[in-house]
Amino acid sequence: MPETLLFAPPATLFATIVAAIFGLLVGSFLNVVIHRIPKMMERESDNYVAAESDQPLPHTDRYNLMVPRSACPHCQHQITALENIPIVSYLALRGKCSACRAPISARYPAIEALSGVLAAALVWQFGSGWLGIATLFFAFSLIAMTFIDLDTQLLPDDLTYPLLWVGLLVNLDGTIVPLRDAVIGATAGYLALWSVYWLFKLATGKEGMGYGDFKLLAALGAWLGWAMLPTIILLSSIVGALVGIGLIVFARHGRNTPIPFGPYLAAAGLIALLYGQQISFWTLGLLG
Secondary structure: OOOOOOOOOOOOOOHHHHHHHHHHHHHHHHHHHHHHHHHHHHHHHHHHHHHOOOOOOOOOOOOOOOOOOOOOOOOOOOOOOHOOOOOHHHHHHHOOOOOOOOOOOOOHHHHHHOOOOHHHHHHHHHHOOOHHHHHHHHHHHHHHHHHHHHOOOOHHHHHHHHHHHHHHHHHOOOOOOOOHHHHHHHHHHHHHHHHHHHHHHHHHHHOOOHHHHHHHHHHHHHHOOHHHHHHHHHHHHHHHHHHHHHHHHHOOOOOOOOOHHHHHHEEEEEEEHHHHHHHHHHHHHHHO
């Protein structure tokens, strides 16, 4: 039986507050990541198609996570530093652009708040050392992937692969689980959903999920080990089923309208990181 997850002593209150502030700042940047990475992928694809067709490149201006500066999508007013303070600026502006008064999506401060709360919770539980810092990377990556998948039904390789490789590096010395369990977890995580994908496709002729879901579960296996995969799959399936039924019943979501699975995997991964042991013991108790 694999070793249990390691838990560092609780961080001090000061470290937890610092982590919350840091999380708010990172959450502001995650809003940029969520908005721009799909556009960067689209621009790269457009340029590739044009180059292969010997056509002029449609996108020649610099566009990345740093350039150009963030601006209002309605009037192109560039966001100033004072207008970019997490949550505070949104409240001060009353949720509207300072130039054109167009509404600003409440999702921006929500992501900032989510990042801050998770950062504080993780540092409180895992400490402010190497393990705590590693879990922050884990959480921030999952937040970005969740909202990108909700928007585009894509889980970019630029996020899934780094999460996977960092997970293996974190466990190189058994920080969370032994390296052997992490490697098996990455392999089993990928093959589990890969097998489901092909069984569903052979049975129905349809694609039930994307390859990004395989890579995300592989990354979760690399971080948390193979023994946590059943818990993650069970949690994500339960949450996904409940949300899917709710969308169909209350939001009149079409039965054939695809629902991204990445957000449920991400939520299950975070729950497993924080409470996986307790859930596993409770499940074994019920089965026993």
